[in-house]
Amino acid sequence: MNPVRVRFAPSPTGALHIGGLRTALYNYLFARGNGGVFVLRIEDTDQKRYVEGAEEYIAESLEWCGISPDEGPQKGGNYGPYRQSERREIYAEYTQKLLDNGSAYYAFDTEEELNDRREAEKAAGNHNFRYDAATRMGMRNSLSLSAEETAKLLESNAPRVVRLKVDPGHTVVINDIVRGRVEFASAEVDDKVLMKADGLPTYHLANVVDDHLMEISHVIRGEEWLPSTALHVLLYRAFGWEDTMPQFAHLPLLLKPTGKGKLSKRDGQKLGIPVFPINWEKGAPEDFLQGFRETGLLPAATINFLAFLGWNPGTEQELFQLEELVEAFSLERINKSGARFDFDKARWFNQQYLITTPVAEVAPLVRAQFAAAGHELSDELAATITEMLRERVHLIPEFFTKGRFFVEPVSEYEEKPIRKKWKPEQRPVFDQLITDLAGLDDWSAPAIKATTVAFMERNELGFGAVLPILRVAVSGTVQGPDAFEMLAVVGRENTVSRLRTGYDAFDQIKAG
Ligand code: GLU
Numbered sequence: 438m439n440p441v442r443v444r445f446a447p448s449p450t451g452a453l454h455i456g457g458l459r460t461a462l463y464n465y466l467f468a469r470g471n472g473g474v475f476v477l478r479i480e481d482t483d484q485k486r487y488v489e490g491a492e493e494y495i496a497e498s499l500e501w502c503g504i505s506p507d508e509g510p511q512k513g514g515n516y517g518p519y520r521q522s523e524r525r526e527i528y529a530e531y532t533q534k535l536l537d538n539g540s541a542y543y544a545f546d547t548e549e550e551l552n553d554r555r556e557a558e559k560a561a562g563n564h565n566f567r568y569d570a571a572t573r574m575g576m577r578n579s580l581s582l583s584a585e586e587t588a589k590l591l592e593s594n595a596p597r598v599v600r601l602k603v604d605p606g607h608t609v610v611i612n613d614i615v616r617g618r619v620e621f622a623s624a625e626v627d628d629k630v631l632m633k634a635d636g637l638p639t640y641h642l643a644n645v646v647d648d649h650l651m652e653i654s655h656v657i658r659g660e661e662w663l664p665s666t667a668l669h670v671l672l673y674r675a676f677g678w679e680d681t682m683p684q685f686a687h688l689p690l691l692l693k694p695t696g697k698g699k700l701s702k703r704d705g706q707k708l709g710i711p712v713f714p715i716n717w718e719k720g721a722p723e724d725f726l727q728g729f730r731e732t733g734l735l736p737a738a739t740i741n742f743l744a745f746l747g748w749n750p751g752t753e754q755e756l757f758q759l760e761e762l763v764e765a766f767s768l769e770r771i772n773k774s775g776a777r778f779d780f781d782k783a784r785w786f787n788q789q790y791l792i793t794t795p796v797a798e799v800a801p802l803v804r805a806q807f808a809a810a811g812h813e814l815s816d817e818l819a820a821t822i823t824e825m826l827r828e829r830v831h832l833i834p835e836f837f838t839k840g841r842f843f844v845e846p847v848s849e850y851e852e853k854p855i856r857k858k859w860k861p862e863q864r865p866v867f868d869q870l871i872t873d874l875a876g877l878d879d880w881s882a883p884a885i886k887a888t889t890v891a892f893m894e895r896n897e898l899g900f901g902a903v904l905p906i907l908r909v910a911v912s913g914t915v916q917g918p919d920a921f922e923m924l925a926v927v928g929r930e931n932t933v934s935r936l937r938t939g940y941d942a943f944d945q946i947k948a949g
Contacts, residue, residue: 598632657688
């Protein structure tokens with residue numbers, strides 16, 4: 438068996454969609470699980486679609502997830518260069534091989550001529566004009582023109598492309614690891630352009646040449662590339678490389694949260710969920726795209742979530758750290774059918790990881806949330822808030838939205854419990870609680886609890902009558918961590934003043 442070498446081969450045409458990140462992840466897992474090598478190759482031969490900053494975005498996304506390549510433009514390696522734009526001579530050399538062995542030919546038809554031909558066919562009722570075995574002899578190319586005419590055109594530097602000469606009448610069989618046996622008739626494939634007039638290769642040529650030269654053993658990529666694979670197999674044949682052709686595994690589509698249709702870039706904006714790994718902030722403000730990272734997901738949760746979009750371990754286990762995924766992952770367990778992108782599931786994974794990741798790792802992220810709102814937390818306070826809230830939080834920003842009361846006075850009170858529980862005539866009774874707490878020297882959760890319980894007993898009040906009042910006054914809501922621990926963190930002065938302000942506000946709520 439050849440050593441496993443796989444590649445992630447994105448085109449730098451913008452932000453990397455989350456589906457692209459899944460492709461990268463599966464390649465990474467397969468490489469790691471099989472003692473192989475994970476290559477990053479930047480497919481940037483389409484200059485019209487090139488977007489500045491996209492390559493950096495891809496590298497940063499992979500790094501954030503902890504799945505950086507072993508070889509690539511930044512990392513280097515023995516199979517470089519890893520940017521296709523830096524491999525022009527290689528493609529020219531290999532195109533020449535196909536021209537020499539009769540598998541490819543020059544075509545001189547201009548854009549205009551091709552359009553005219555298409556229009557003429559349309560007028561005659563044929564809407565699917567194709568450049569292929571049936572039509573090529575009626576076009577201007579090195580097969581239809583005489584050798585002299587061809588030589589003259591080449592010498593005069595006439596614009597030309599190189600096309601693959603596809604022989605109809607063959608069957609192309611692909612034994613896809615995910616999809617099983619897939620057959621294509623070569624007659625379905627047209628004489629695809631391999632080398633463009635600008636001297637740059639098309640995706641197909643560059644992809645096949647590079648997979649061969651980089652000794653790629655398995656091509657793991659999105660299902661949308663399956664139809665192109667027929668052409669790729671024909672190219673391997675044309676080069677005489679069929680024996681060392683990589684194995685193919687085409688990954689299922691990611692579907693919209695509704696389960697209907699392909700997940701698109703716009704779904705993120707429409708539904709207010711991220712469908713990109715990290716924020717895309719290049720270009721115009723309206724081009725902004727929201728990332729998983731900035732939405733507050735941990736890399737471990739993102740990876741676990743993505744791994745399950747199209748794969749399952751065949752057991753009940755759902756939580757897998759990266760190393761465990763490496764162990765468990767196999768191409769054979771990838772599903773054929775599309776995977777529904779359910780962001781609630783990502784939130785669930787994130788909560789699981791927030792609970793199980795050491796506090797020391799989450800606390801700095803929590804600190805950053807508070808810092809962004811102008812509050813510098815001590816390490817100790819950041820750790821305490823993390824510990825107290827992590828079971829109640831799905832996304833990291835919620836540590837601040839749910840925990841701002843730790844450092845800020847309450848600005849809004851949940852009214853429902855107040856309407857139900859606050860009795861203005863009992864205010865003198867509740868004022869005793871303020872006095873009791875204000876006089877408490879040992880401001881610890883057990884002491885606060887003991888004082889509160891003593892107050893309750895003296896006034897024949899139960900927890901149900903007192904805790905909601907305390908909670909809403911101090912934190913704005915009845916939900917939250919243990920009330921007494923919460924007060925211990927908020928502090929005595931703050932608690933006392935918040936009770937005073939709270940009672941006033943409660944009177945107003947009741948009056949309103
Ligand atoms: N450059 C292609 C893309 O952007 C690569 C497809 C492949 O992996 O062959 O997805």
